[in-house]
Each structure stands twice: as C-alpha cells, then as structure tokens.
Amino acid sequence: MSTIFGIPAPALYGQILIGLINGSFYALLSLGLAVIFGLLRVINFAHGAQYMLGAFAAYLLLNYVGIGYWPSLMLAPLIVGAVAVVIERTMLSRLYSLDPLYGLLLTFGLALIFEGMFRYWFGAAGKPYSPPAQLAGGVNLGFMFMPIYRGWVVIASLVICLGTWLLIEKTRLGAYLRAATENATLVQAFGVNVPRLLTLTYGLGAALAALAGVLAAPIYQVSPLMGSNLIIIVFAVVVVGGMGSILGAIVTGYMLGVLEGLTKVFYPEASSIVIFVIMAIVLLVRPAGLFGREE
Amino acid sequence: MRDAPLLEVRDLNAWYGESHVLHGVDLDIREGETVTLLGRNGAGKTTTLRAIMGILRRREGVIRLRGQDLLKLPLHKVAQAGLGYVPEERGIFASLNVAENLMLPPKVAESGMSVEEIYRLFPNLHERRTSQGTKLSGGEQQMLAIARVLRTGAKILLLDEPTEGLAPVIVQRIGDVLVALKERGMTILLVEQNFRFARKVADRFYLMEDGRMVGSFPGPELDAHMDQLHEVLGV
Known part of the structure; x- marks a missing residue:
C-alpha cells in the first residue's frame, strides 16, 4: 500500500474528504454569519439553531408530509428564512440603536429556546435521514472510495457559496x-x-444556514444539538477569515476544514483544537482576520 | 401660487443628543434658484442640511417640499420626494467601483441625467469607471458624489462644501459644473465657506451663526454686505 509521509494514502484522502465536507458546512454557515454581521452588526448566535431548524424542517416534511429531499432543499430555507424575517421585524430591529451586545443576547436566547423546544419534542438522540435515492451509494475513484452524497455536498456548497x-x-x-455595510x-x-434591506439580509443569512442544515441531515443525523456543536467552530472560522468578509468566510471555511482533517491524520490529539490555535495566532498577528479590513 | 418656494423651512430646531444645535432656522428656495449658506465652522450649516435630509432625526418645525411635509417621512422617503444629498465627507463607497457608486442611488424621477450625459460632463469618471471608488483623487471623488445624485432626477441638490480641500483648478471645474447645472434649471442649496467661489453661482445668500440665521441678501448685493460678511465669517 502506498504511503505519504508514512501515512497510508487512502486514510489521508479519506480525511481530506471529511475535511472538505466539514469545510463545506463551515463555509456555508460562516458565510451567512459574515453577511449578517457585516450589515446588521449583529453576532447571530441563533445561526446554529437556524441550521438545526433547516435539518428538522427537512426531517418533518419527509416524515409528516411526505415531502422528500429535493423539494426540502427549497422549502426548508424558505420556512426558516420566513421565521427569521418575523424575528428581525418584531425583535431584532428594535435593538439596532443599542449596544451590539443586546443583539447577541437576544439571538443566544432564541437559540436556547429553539433547541430546548426541539429537545423537549424529539429528544436529544439523532434521527436518521436517508440521502435521496439518486445520490445513494458510492464510486471508486481509483485512489479512494467516495460516497456520492458527500461529493454532492462539496459541489453543492461550492455552487451556493x-x-x-x-x-x-x-x-x-x-x-x-x-454600501449599506459601509x-x-x-x-x-x-x-x-x-x-427592509436589513430584514431581507437576516432572512437570507438564516435561509443559508437552513440550506446547510438540509445538506447536513443525511450526513450528521438530525438532532436538536447539531447546531450548537458546530457553531463555536464556525465563529472561529469567521474570526480567522475576518469579521464581515464574505470571501474570507468562504475560503477560510474550506481551508480550516481540510486543515482539521489533515491534523486528524498527522497528529490526532490536536485535531479538536487546531482551529482555535489558528484563531489565536491570527488574532495575535492580524487582528482584523486574514481577509478583514482594518477599521 | 407662482412664487411659492419649492423648499420651505420654518422655525427649524434640531438637537444632537441633548444639545440644541439649530434655533428657529427659516429658509426658502424657489425653483431653479441657487441659494448659498455661509457661516463659520460649527455655525450649523451642515447640521441644517442634515436636518432637512432627515439624517439628523431630532428636529422640530416645518420642512416642506412643494407643500409636502418632509418632517414625518422616514429617511429613505426624503430622497424619493426629490432631495439629492452630496455630503461633506463625499461618502464614496470603498467596496464599490466608480460605476457602481454612480449607479447606487435609485432613480426618484425620470428627469435625471442619463449615464452618457454624466460621463460627457465628467470624462474622468468614465475613464476610471472600474476603479475602486475611494482610489479616485479628492476632486474626482467630489465629481462622483455630485454625478451620483444627478442621475436620480432629484429636484434639489444639497451640496455640502464641495470645494473643501481641493486645488484651485478643481474648484474652478466644480464651479463650471454648478453653472452648467444652474443653466439646466437645477435648484441648488449650497453650503460654502468660500464665498468667492459661491458668488459665481449664488442667486441668494443666507448667513448663519451659532445655529441661527443672521442675515440674507440677493447675490448681486454681496459687495454691499462685505462688512457683515467679514464679521460673521471672521475673515
């Protein structure tokens, strides 16, 4: 079996693919966070919950209404986006003139409420959600075996970004x-x-999170806590990329996902902290982030 | 009413937080007129423009455009009513290129200049249309800030110190542009410290001091009011 730096090649490719998958979700989620932060100056702590709501919307549509994966890719973001629009109009918009801390507290509270509600209704255990028949199975790429659905997620996330x-x-x-961001x-x-632009932007950011949630459902299972597990890493991605930088969020998302995957191969002990170590270094060397503008 | 002013400001008071900055300002502009607000730094000229636009929200009094009460309108409706604002800091967006900056303000009427006309009037902007907005020179940024509101079909231009910090040759150029706009029948409210520049275009002057109007006279009478002018401007 061929090896690269003493590591079996299939294991390396496997981890790079996992890194790309994780990176896809980091990119999709940090993109929405960056758009919202850039314009609204709100650190949207509900972003993880909105991602979870997207996954649950797909799960509920399938199991209670019989609506499958493909329509859910459209419907779940629309539903979650609509909920976000109501939240922005009725609550968040009242806080813009206050310290940004209030927006953070409101969205954090909303995240706890949504997660609590879904935990109460559905329990903490993950619910399975099968990939659509068209994307089931896998292909042998010659150097590794790739589940088709995972390839689809990487491509879909690139297209959405x-x-x-x-x-x-x-x-x-x-x-x-x-211009309004400036x-x-x-x-x-x-x-x-x-x-109205602010309302639309919040809705769009939440819809992006929900879309990521639907894409994630067949990979990570649907659970009330799936968002809060991910969101802390996504915040680190946004900080590394530069708060409010769109390109920074996308590039940093994929980059850190792959880096995390590689760390799992070469030094597994560090894999769960590598992103935060990089965040600390970036904050020391370039406080505005890799792609951020100094203000 | 043929002589009714296009823009009518009565007893305008305004506050920045707790501090009362405009005290009963009265101002009239008739259609096609160019009116210049003169006064020292801090006299309340910029504040008057910001209060008329509605950027400064804490205000009382009357602001009417063709009889329409502007005081109650949300900020974005004021531009739609026909006021075109060129801020003192110019407000060119760094994340937009020159063409995007030019196209940014939505049209409020069909009477605005076409993009071709604007590029004829400001050839530099055409040459540099793909440059980042803030990479332009100060003079070009000022031209862009003016050009931007000409496209929208605004009835009245609110120009805040367009010559500030610019070289004499650019000031001359901006003067020519204002004369050209005047000839097209544009109504202009100009804030200036440089009355030598303003006298070329102004039909009427208002003098401001400490947030109050302290004088008003027609453009041709500028020389007769030199003493008062020197006193108020401190030049």
Missing part, C-alpha cells in the same frame, strides 16, 4: 448591501429602504 458571492459582488442588491445612513439618505 459562489452564487452568494456573485449576488453580493455583481448585482444591484449586492451593491446596496455592500454607511447605512447615507444609503438610506439616497432613497434605499435600508430597514
């Missing part, structure tokens, strides 16, 4: 969003309905 990036960098709506008052003074 690219699509979101294009939306923000190349469209009129994206120009409003970038100076919301001036953009509103030009006649753009900024309060």
